[in-house]
Amino acid sequence: xxxxxxxxxxxxxxxxxxxxxxxxxxxxxxxxxxxxxxxxxxxxxxxxxxxxxxxxxxxxxxxxxxxxxxxxxxxxxxxxxxxxxxxxxxxxxxxxxxxxxxxxxxxxxx
Amino acid sequence: xxxxxxxxxxxxxxxxxxxxxxxxxxxxxxxxxxxxxxxxxxxxxxxxxxxxxxxxxxxxxxxxxxxxxxxxxxxxxxxxxxxxxxxxxxxxxxxxxxxxxxxxxxxxxxxxx
Numbered sequence: 644x645x646x647x648x649x650x651x652x653x654x655x656x657x658x659x660x661x662x663x664x665x666x667x668x669x670x671x672x673x674x675x676x677x678x679x680x681x682x683x684x685x686x687x688x689x690x691x692x693x694x695x696x697x698x699x700x701x702x703x704x705x706x707x708x709x710x711x712x713x714x715x716x717x718x719x720x721x722x723x724x725x726x727x728x729x730x731x732x733x734x735x736x737x738x739x740x741x742x743x744x745x746x747x748x749x750x751x752x753x
Numbered sequence: 754x755x756x757x758x759x760x761x762x763x764x765x766x767x768x769x770x771x772x773x774x775x776x777x778x779x780x781x782x783x784x785x786x787x788x789x790x791x792x793x794x795x796x797x798x799x800x801x802x803x804x805x806x807x808x809x810x811x812x813x814x815x816x817x818x819x820x821x822x823x824x825x826x827x828x829x830x831x832x833x834x835x836x837x838x839x840x841x842x843x844x845x846x847x848x849x850x851x852x853x854x855x856x857x858x859x860x861x862x863x864x865x866x
Binding site for chain 1: 756784786788795796797798801803808809811843847850851852854855856857858859860
């Protein structure tokens, strides 16, 4: 079965410190992976896609097929990064759906 | 451009009743998906429509159904409501593929009493 695991429900770091949100997936084919973010009182929104290899708001994520991981990283955390982050998997056998992880609540302390 | 619009924002229904939720996608987006979000199960896929056809369906009972109209607007219906159906129902639209990423609405908060 396809599965996305985010091992940390809560993550708290200080402003200026590096951030890494972990995401592991279970899928035998070639996955498409995403990070979605939900800021307080805002809608769930796309942060980045692995296929575009982009950096958004200073965040990057590299797909590691050997370790089946797609960790989200930022070298220097900012207070506005506090939010709920969801890793998601798609492209499962052509199905147009997302399988989400349980999410990690990131808190940046001043 | 206008975002994904979901109506109503809040609903309170009684067990056994049925409910219809509405979603208007971003103009030009032909794919509409529905997700259920609960504290215990997280975000779970319900179904996806493209050009009025259901392309994918999640593992939900037949009480959950949906449809899409020619203008890409979508509705989902839940019949014979159960207490466990209380959740935030999110609609998301896309140009046509999950690869583009989805744009989500604010959701409809359904409470079943």
